[in-house]
Amino acid sequence: xxxxxxxxxxxxxxxxxxxxxxxxxxxxxxxxxxxxxxxxxxxxxxxxxxxxxxxxxxxxxxxxxxxxxxxxxxxxxxxxxxxxxxxxxxxxxxxxxxxxxxxxxxxxxxxxxxxxxxxxxxxxxxxxxxxxxxxxxxxxxxxxxxxxxxxxxxxxxxxxxxxxxxxxxxxxxxxxxxxxxxxxxxxxxxxxxxxxxxxxxxxxxxxxxxxxxxxxxxxxxxxxxxxxxxxxxxxxxxxxxxxxxxxxxxxxxxxxxxxxxxxxxxxxxxxxxxxxxxxxxxxxxxxxxxxxxxxxxxxxxxxxxxxxxxxxxxxxxxxxxxxxxxxxxxxx
Amino acid sequence: xxxxxxxxxxxxxxxxxxxxxxxxxxxxxxxxxxxxxxxxxxxxxxxxxxxxxxxxxxxxxxxxxxxxxxxxxxxxxxxxxxxxxxxxxxxxxxxxxxxxxxxxxxxxxxxxxxxxxxxxxxxxxxxxxxxxxxxxxxxxxxxxxxxxxxxxxxxxxxxxxxxxxxxxxxxxxxxxxxxxxxxxxxxxxxxxxxxxxxxxxxxxxxxxxxxxxxxxxxxxxxxxxxxxxxxxxxxxxxxxxxxxxxxxxxxxxxxxxxxxxxxxxxxxxxxxxxxxxxxxxxxxxxxxxxxxxxxxxxxxxxxxxxxxxxxxxxxxxxxxxxxxxxxxxxxx
Numbered sequence: 001x002x003x004x005x006x007x008x009x010x011x012x013x014x015x016x017x018x019x020x021x022x023x024x025x026x027x028x029x030x031x032x033x034x035x036x037x038x039x040x041x042x043x044x045x046x047x048x049x050x051x052x053x054x055x056x057x058x059x060x061x062x063x064x065x066x067x068x069x070x071x072x073x074x075x076x077x078x079x080x081x082x083x084x085x086x087x088x089x090x091x092x093x094x095x096x097x098x099x100x101x102x103x104x105x106x107x108x109x110x111x112x113x114x115x116x117x118x119x120x121x122x123x124x125x126x127x128x129x130x131x132x133x134x135x136x137x138x139x140x141x142x143x144x145x146x147x148x149x150x151x152x153x154x155x156x157x158x159x160x161x162x163x164x165x166x167x168x169x170x171x172x173x174x175x176x177x178x179x180x181x182x183x184x185x186x187x188x189x190x191x192x193x194x195x196x197x198x199x200x201x202x203x204x205x206x207x208x209x210x211x212x213x214x215x216x217x218x219x220x221x222x223x224x225x226x227x228x229x230x231x232x233x234x235x236x237x238x239x240x241x242x243x244x245x246x247x248x249x250x251x252x253x254x255x256x257x258x259x260x261x262x263x264x265x266x267x268x269x270x271x272x273x274x275x276x277x278x279x280x281x282x283x284x285x286x287x288x289x290x291x292x293x294x295x296x297x298x299x300x301x302x303x304x305x306x307x308x309x310x311x312x313x314x315x316x317x318x319x320x321x322x323x324x325x326x327x328x329x330x331x332x
Numbered sequence: 333x334x335x336x337x338x339x340x341x342x343x344x345x346x347x348x349x350x351x352x353x354x355x356x357x358x359x360x361x362x363x364x365x366x367x368x369x370x371x372x373x374x375x376x377x378x379x380x381x382x383x384x385x386x387x388x389x390x391x392x393x394x395x396x397x398x399x400x401x402x403x404x405x406x407x408x409x410x411x412x413x414x415x416x417x418x419x420x421x422x423x424x425x426x427x428x429x430x431x432x433x434x435x436x437x438x439x440x441x442x443x444x445x446x447x448x449x450x451x452x453x454x455x456x457x458x459x460x461x462x463x464x465x466x467x468x469x470x471x472x473x474x475x476x477x478x479x480x481x482x483x484x485x486x487x488x489x490x491x492x493x494x495x496x497x498x499x500x501x502x503x504x505x506x507x508x509x510x511x512x513x514x515x516x517x518x519x520x521x522x523x524x525x526x527x528x529x530x531x532x533x534x535x536x537x538x539x540x541x542x543x544x545x546x547x548x549x550x551x552x553x554x555x556x557x558x559x560x561x562x563x564x565x566x567x568x569x570x571x572x573x574x575x576x577x578x579x580x581x582x583x584x585x586x587x588x589x590x591x592x593x594x595x596x597x598x599x600x601x602x603x604x605x606x607x608x609x610x611x612x613x614x615x616x617x618x619x620x621x622x623x624x625x626x627x628x629x630x631x632x633x634x635x636x637x638x639x640x641x642x643x644x645x646x647x648x649x650x651x652x653x654x655x656x657x658x659x660x661x662x663x664x
Contacts, residue, residue, distance in 0.1 A: 043638070263632055266628050266631040274642045292603075299378075300382070300595050305378065306602050307370075
């Protein structure tokens with residue numbers, strides 16, 4: 001099976017479910033590359049992945065997220081758990097791959113057969129990265145009861161990715177400005193746990209206090225996110241972080257919030273697939289691309305109005321609108 | 333006109349074209365808030381804005397972009413030019429506004445009537461920010477021959493925004509790691525000019541050399557992006573940057589590249605409007621949202637397959653596909 005470039009999705013899914021690491025690696029590569037059997041593959045893995053605990057780790061570059069994940073996964077391994085790790089790494093379209101791939105990441109774990117680590121880069125298609133990362137988490141979740149999804153940076157993609165997790169950990173460092181950048185990036189709302197890493201540096205306690213007071217302003221008061229200090233490089237505070245993760249996981253189960261998040265995740269995933277499919281197929285609609293190209297010159301010369309052209313294209317796409325019910329091609 | 337909350341778009345456009353600053357401010361606020369007359373307003377301003385020179389300034393937080401824009405705009409003002417500045421500032425959904433609004437930005441220019449400065453935040457709708465920023469640039473471009481579009485950070489939104497500019501300036505600082513972060517964020521491909529700001533700090537020259545050698549690997553060899561060193565806070569190197577901008581602008585004109593970029597910008601703008609409209613109206617299609625909600629529980633419980641549900645919704649949306657030509661509602 002591993003020799004074919006376009007393997008059968010059913011066979012590939014079976015191999016992934018059986019714990020075949022090479023099959024998992026191949027599945028993720030195929031997902032990244034837009035493999036036609038992707039839909040069937042993900043569908044077959046989804047039911048098993050549902051019960052896996054997905055932890056999102058996000059924060060600015062250089063905050064030490066990889067080291068933290070390394071420590072957390074090390075603890076899981078000592079308890080005998082299988083662990084999956086997905087690192088989302090928006091890289092340059094011109095280098096064509098993940099620069100961090102060259103870096104020695106998570107050296108303690110890379111040789112452990114109970115850990116599966118995978119880096120994902122954009123490869124030029126920025127739009128689909130959040131979806132691809134979510135699907136990679138499904139692949140790993142189908143064979144590991146716990147998956148860490150690490151994102152580099154605080155952009156749109158990271159926020160989308162974090163929203164698919166059961167628990168979101170926001171990692172910061174004591175340096176000035178980080179607190180305000182976090183608030184700007186919207187991370188205060190999405191974090192379930194906050195970590196001030198590299199807490200042996202000056203300002204760590206002040207930052208913790210700053211974060212705690214900012215977090216008291218959150219709209220959702222049902223869960224008060226703890227703020228922890230860690231020095232991941234020396235494995236300090238990481239045990240407390242693991243306990244805080246379990247605390248949040250228990251809260252999710254007891255309060256029914258876990259179910260709510262699973263529904264939200266399923267909804268976001270389906271909606272994303274729908275938008276992606278519409279975008280992909282829109283320009284295949286007979287005459288639509290020609291219609292657009294025919295008007296571009298006029299728009300540039302100021303003879304046509306871009307908004308009117310867009311409306312014209314939407315109308316020509318034939319998408320059913322509320323005012324025109326009953327035009328759906330499938331009503332089953 | 334300024335008293336009405338929903339002013340007539342034609343009258344508002346006329347006031348903007350006449351150089352009324354309050355009208356421009358109101359127009360941008362309305363665009364941010366999803367004003368129904370937005371389409372007509374933008375359409376009326378677009379022809380005039382076409383000839384404005386749009387400079388995108390991007391790079392990581394804290395690189396000194398605002399100070400650089402301040403210096404560049406100051407030079408433009410000494411030559412008697414009107415200048416518009418849009419600062420895109422992805423802020424927290426829970427603070428509900430631009431934190432940077434509190435900071436005293438561009439103090440030299442804020443009181444100059446020949447300069448119009450506007451900050452934009454996400455206000456919770458992250459998706460539409462790139463479009464809103466582009467439209468704000470249209471509003472300012474309708475009355476100023478030169479507009480600076482500054483983005484904070486290096487995420488998806490920033491890359492989208494930068495793609496709408498005539499010239500893209502990437503601003504970095506000598507601190508370690510920045511070079512690699514830049515490549516990861518895809519900025520090497522989109523930059524037309526690179527600036528190592530705060531170049532009085534150690535490592536500035538090394539970073540310049542590193543960038544120059546990385547830039548020699550770019551796919552597009554027709555323009556070799558210059559790398560400049562500046563200390564914007566002391567106005568050092570900013571004159572050379574202004575000259576480099578003129579150099580790129582001339583290159584755009586001579587090589588026909590400016591036309592190509594205007595077409596690309598118009599195409600991206602129309603496509604973005606089309607996707608946004610489809611997303612907005614999709615769930616208004618009779619029965620579609622109910623269909624989705626009805627399946628979510630089944631997906632969560634592993635009884636339904638998310639990809640199949642997405643396909644089902646796309647089919648039910650009634651969007652015309654290549655295999656079903658002639659179903660467009662408008663063929664004019």
